Amino acid sequence: MTYRTTRQWTLALAGGIAMIGALSATSPALLASPHPGATPAFPTHHFWDDLNLEAMPGDAWERLRENLAWQERRHDARVQHWIEHYRANPGNVVEIIERARPWMAWITEQVERRGLPGEVSLIPFIESSYDPHARSHRGAAGLWQFMPGTADALGLRRQGGYDGRLDVIAATNAALDYIELQAEQWYEGDIELSLAAYNAGAGTVNRARHAALARGEAGEYWQLQLPNETMQYLPKLNAIAAIIDDPDAYGVALPEIDDAPAFAKVPVNRPIELSQLARVTGVDASELSALNPGLTNGSANPSTVEVVLVPVEQEQVVLAELSAPAPQAPAGDSQYLVQRGDSLSAIAARHSISVAELRQHNGLRGDTIQVGQTLEIPRRSLAAR
Template identity: 50%
Template sequence: MTYRTIRQRFLLSAGSTVIMGLLMAAAANSEASPGTLGSFNVSSNTTTPLPSPREEQARAPRLDAYHGHFWDSLSLEPQDVWSVMRQSFQWQEITLPLEAQARVDEWIEHYRARPQNIVEITRRATPWLAWISEQVSERGLPGEIALIPFVESSFDPSAKSHRGAAGLWQFMPGTGDALGLVRNQSYDGRLDVVTSTQAALDYLESQAAEWYQGDIMLSLAAYNAGAGTVNKALRSAQSQGLDGSYWDLSLPSETMQYVPKLKAIATIIQNPERYGVELPDIQATPAFAKIQLENPLSLAEASQLLDVSQQTLAELNPGLLGAQAGPRNGQTLLVPESADSELIAELSQSTDAVLASTDTPAVHRVESGDSLSAIAARYNLDQRDLIRWNALDRPGALTPGQLLALTAR
């Protein structure tokens, strides 16, 4: 069952419960109200005169705003990711000092003059934005935090800076290591969107709690410049009698512009029509499903089994440098939400039962003692084709349980 299916069932169940509760309350309210269908007072068992038309009108139930629009409210408009994000924004109503607002306005005009840049970046964010926004919301963080990759990497999960930072969240190697992001020849956790997003949010929350009494803006400054630099600037501002908010600090130029950029982007997303920006349609639910792998599985194998292009899988799994996922190299494989994720989960854990269900073998599960030459001979294939189709870096080091694609995509 995919994430979306679970979410839909939950919402339907919750909606049914709410509706039944409201209908029962309405019925109870009706029973408690004076009746208008008969001319008998049940409690006294005596007849009473029928009310006059004016009295009848006065007695008629009056629909307040809640009851009058109850059924209309059940026809909810489908939400996209932008409407969901707007509901989670926390900084848009904050009134800033004039100098601080001028810094935000400068970036609003910068982006406003380049609307195509925003459109291009938000389109690049399409696979990731709904899921990231969801993670931010679940932690109770300002919705603006989901836009940090806009500032850091233009939402390019493979982005690398000249200083060595990498991924959507632009982690330096040392920082990534400290946060437990695995790096080796075949996998880089900084490029893994799921893993790096969790690490980034953990980092922001821990920094805010440890140093800044929960102030996320100061934690963002530390994310960019380092806690030492921000703490020094904070002490200096407080020694001058200032409150020590982000807007009070004297920081390196890049850090001084960090939060203004973020707030400017959120301001434009809050009201894109005002700034002449047309945002792309992005669904409000995650665009991918996560599969936990028990055995190694190459992207070529997954492509064959799921009928999903290998390029699509590679774009969803940029942390897999060697094009193979598994317990050692990024245990979670991301696949399109619409793909048959149950099949790939079954194949990653089962034996040949599922493979036998196909008319023509498309894959081979490596068994103990198998060699590439023996597999090629068994299926009358060229070893070089097997190497190319499966992106094998070490053809002589096959792993029992590994799936090999037997045809080109």
């Protein structure tokens, strides 16, 4: 097993944090008893279906299958129960997997690079139904369902219109770091026990393990007495892995996904409004928004994030736009970068101009401004000083 160590000084802070706020269910439709002929719980069309991506060699599912490591678990009665549960409503399974389209190849690649079992790539199926915006009633958020305290300990920042829990790149790296660190710290590299701790917390798993050993039983996940949610966690994961490994056997038609990320990373070297970037480059605004769920106010600032994600086939046009010199303010004008706590009236007062003038000069229809937004300050305010 390959372990990453570059962030362990941060991850050590998280060793004792219980991730009890993680969502254990995929969706209400999958938790409930399936009804034949039921309408799928998710939209049947996604803008990813319309992307004219250049064909890439390889298939994401084949790559994932090559890395599956727990096939023998499929004979467990708990796994068989969930296989039957999922196969009874294959439309819901496919709809959830459709949400993974932009992320599946990249997540699989990260899991493979670390030498982790391929099943780990499917944890977001169990945690969030592959919805980066998913939030639980307990406060967990994102594809990997991080609680605020755990996210803080792992360095997933929440500030300035940015939530690292919703940032798929940052949250995936943090989740895999955390899983590896717990396995190394508590379980002699046992990833199954680490995943149980990911769901229930290390304290809960360690107590169950010690109790099992005291009874003379094995301390492996499948022999432990854990909360029901955690007892079902790995069976769900292994069940969906079994279906993906042989979809024809279970009557599931997996969507085709290329074995290459659907997005590219573009450096952020100046404040960027996603809506404006979409206008000047022709990139669909909904695609930019979907690829950057961590940018909660629709803007990126170099003080907050290093990159924005864009559809891979439009990387060059976006790079060209962001590499061009920033527009210069008219002679005599100045620029102001909106900070946390700013209001339009406060900025106007600071520069000795009226709110109406500031609003008109920047084409604002109301008084709403966002952190990281650049405002032009009219030259009159400079002369008045």
